[in-house]
Amino acid sequence: MKLVKSPEKKDWPDIIRRPVMDTTALAEKVRTILNDLQRNGDAALRQYTRQFDGYEGTEIRVTPAEFATASGKLDPALKTAIRVAANNIRKFHEAQQQEPELIETMPGVRCWRAAVGIEKVGLYIPGGTAPLFSTLLMLGIPAIIAGCKEIILCSPPDAAGNLHPALLFAANEIGINKVFRAGGVQAIGAMAYGTETVPAVYKIFGPGNQYVTCAKQLVQQDGIAIDMPAGPSEVAVLADHTANAGYLAADLLSQAEHGADSQVLLVVTEEKLAQQVQQCLLNQLEKLPRRDLAEKALAASHLVVMPSKGLAMELLNAYAPEHLILATEDALALSREVVNAGSVFIGHFSPESVGDYASGTNHTLPTNGFARAYSGVSLDSFVKKITYQQLTSEGLRQIAPAVIAMARAEGLDAHANAVSIRLEKNQ
Ligand SMILES: NC(=O)c1ccc[n+]([C@@H]2O[C@H](COP(=O)([O-])OP(=O)(O)OC[C@H]3O[C@@H](n4cnc5c(N)ncnc54)[C@H](O)[C@@H]3O)[C@@H](O)[C@H]2O)c1
Numbered sequence: 001m002k003l004v005k006s007p008e009k010k011d012w013p014d015i016i017r018r019p020v021m022d023t024t025a026l027a028e029k030v031r032t033i034l035n036d037l038q039r040n041g042d043a044a045l046r047q048y049t050r051q052f053d054g055y056e057g058t059e060i061r062v063t064p065a066e067f068a069t070a071s072g073k074l075d076p077a078l079k080t081a082i083r084v085a086a087n088n089i090r091k092f093h094e095a096q097q098q099e100p101e102l103i104e105t106m107p108g109v110r111c112w113r114a115a116v117g118i119e120k121v122g123l124y125i126p127g128g129t130a131p132l133f134s135t136l137l138m139l140g141i142p143a144i145i146a147g148c149k150e151i152i153l154c155s156p157p158d159a160a161g162n163l164h165p166a167l168l169f170a171a172n173e174i175g176i177n178k179v180f181r182a183g184g185v186q187a188i189g190a191m192a193y194g195t196e197t198v199p200a201v202y203k204i205f206g207p208g209n210q211y212v213t214c215a216k217q218l219v220q221q222d223g224i225a226i227d228m229p230a231g232p233s234e235v236a237v238l239a240d241h242t243a244n245a246g247y248l249a250a251d252l253l254s255q256a257e258h259g260a261d262s263q264v265l266l267v268v269t270e271e272k273l274a275q276q277v278q279q280c281l282l283n284q285l286e287k288l289p290r291r292d293l294a295e296k297a298l299a300a301s302h303l304v305v306m307p308s309k310g311l312a313m314e315l316l317n318a319y320a321p322e323h324l325i326l327a328t329e330d331a332l333a334l335s336r337e338v339v340n341a342g343s344v345f346i347g348h349f350s351p352e353s354v355g356d357y358a359s360g361t362n363h364t365l366p367t368n369g370f371a372r373a374y375s376g377v378s379l380d381s382f383v384k385k386i387t388y389q390q391l392t393s394e395g396l397r398q399i400a401p402a403v404i405a406m407a408r409a410e411g412l413d414a415h416a417n418a419v420s421i422r423l424e425k426n427q
């Protein structure tokens with residue numbers, strides 16, 4: 001990590017910049033694959049799955065037999081863990097349900113708003129370098145609670161065409177059976193435009209690498225909704241003299257190991273702590289199977305020594321991290337100063353990994369600074385809020401002067417007539 005001491009504000013943009021690919025070249029490549037998918041459907045899907053995932057077979061949809069054998073391939077402890085996580089995620093998202101509230105804005109003018117599940121949704125579950133079956137719980141459970149009628153799921157297969165048994169087990173546990181062997185841009189294209197095998201959906205969810213994120217952004221131009229740009233993982237940590245250097249290093253590595261394009265940021269108020277964390281990083285890295293990826297991510301990351309917590313919070317809000325850990329003695333109070341972050345982890349016993357898997361909050365979160373304006377996935381992401389109104393004849397009589405006056409002033413007489421014609425009949 002690059003150590004920076006008391007940076008001036010003019011140097012902050014360098015600290016908070018994410019390591020992104022050349023977006024013009026990326027978008028061109030992604031658009032070519034999407035166009036091919038749109039034109040050639042399953043044939044293109046099979047060709048790119050062969051090219052990028054090494055699967056030579058032709059079977060796109062996962063079969064009932066594959067679901068049936070998945071459970072037997074898993075350690076019982078992992079099945080219990082998946083059920084614990086699913087329960088917590090279900091509880092947290094069920095609590096987001098709201099009963100429609102009826103408001104009488106004027107006597108006889110009743111308005112309300114109700115949530116209706118999006119009919120067709122597509123979930124992308126990353127699987128390039130790690131089979132993220134936890135993401136399936138994070139997306140599938142709120143989709144089911146929301147009442148989405150058609151829920152389909154894509155994830156890249158291994159070279160033998162297999163999806164991880166934990167992914168199939170988790171899908172089966174929560175009741176999703178339309179699962180397709182498709183990854184990357186080709187999966188997003190298949191769900192956006194539909195193929196002979198993969199049905200088209202109205203909204204696509206899920207994190208992924210830069211190809212996936214770019215594809216999601218491009219299909220939006222064709223009218224397909226997306227949850228948000230949830231790209232390479234990131235975590236920012238603020239630590240003071242009460243923090244434990246070993247815990248901090250572990251937290252940083254937990255996100256750095258996602259991929260070479262992940263990024264972490266540590267902001268400390270004590271220089272001594274910065275040195276201790278660097279030593280802990282070296283020690284812990286040695287034992288990590290994904291050391292190479294983590295080292296690359298750390299090389300593009302910063303460790304900043306700040307003279308005050310106030311300035312540290314200003315820098316962190318400017319960074320707008322996907323995850324923010326507050327490892328300070330006054331963490332709860334500081335959390336109230338957070339204005340830009342996807343999800344916040346408060347105190348020394350709230351590692352970011354608990355949110356990734358099992359605390360109940362959603363781990364599909366905005367990256368790359370999008371937390372300035374976007375929220376993470378929630379139950380709301382899977383519903384549309386439809387507004388309703390019902391007027392009595394008395395209600396219409398009450399509201400008529402306002403509507404007629406405004407319509408005439410806008411020069412829209414037909415609008416005014418739609419009200420006045422009813423008043424005439426009622427008199
Ligand atoms: N923000 C979030 O909420 C969140 C949550 C979980 C994971 N993530 C991120 O998701 C990402 C998962 O990435 P991944 O790569 O492991 O899996 P992935 O499933 O996102 O991507 C794998 C696919 O990428 C495509 N691909 C790979 N190289 C390509 C190339 N050169 N050209 C075109 N396509 C190519 C292939 O089609 C492959 O199937 C990580 O960056 C992780 O940090 C983010």
Ligand SMILES: N[C@H](CO)Cc1c[nH]c[nH+]1
Binds near residue numbers: 134232364365
């Ligand atoms: N940290 C990722 C979100 O950025 C989610 C995840 C899944 N598995 C492990 N972590």
Ligand SMILES: [Zn+2]
Binds near residue numbers: 233258
């Ligand atoms: Zn993670």
